[in-house]
Amino acid sequence: MTDEQKKPPAATDEVVRRLVNETGITDAQARELVAFLGPNNWTSLLREARILNPKGPKAV
Structure with missing residues (x-):
């Protein structure tokens, strides 16, 4: 088993949160993207x- 396979699910949650924040x-x-890629x-x-959101994140 590689180190990447040993990562806890929280790492995926962090990637999802970062992706949402940076791209909107x-x-x-x-x-879904994380599941595919x-x-x-x-x-x-x-x-x-x-590609899904070319306008980027919305200003808060």
């Missing part, structure tokens, strides 16, 4: 999230 996609969309493929996650 929904939590469900972020979770994996939590360690940050550049691909950002690329796909920006």
Whole structure:
């Protein structure tokens, strides 16, 4: 088993939260992307999230 497989689920939650905050996609969309691409493929996650929401995050 590799170190990546030993990571706790919280690591995935952190990636989802960061993806939502940085791109403005929904939590469900972020979770689906992470499920497809994996939590360690940050550049691909950002690329796909920006395709889903090209306008970026909403100002708070």
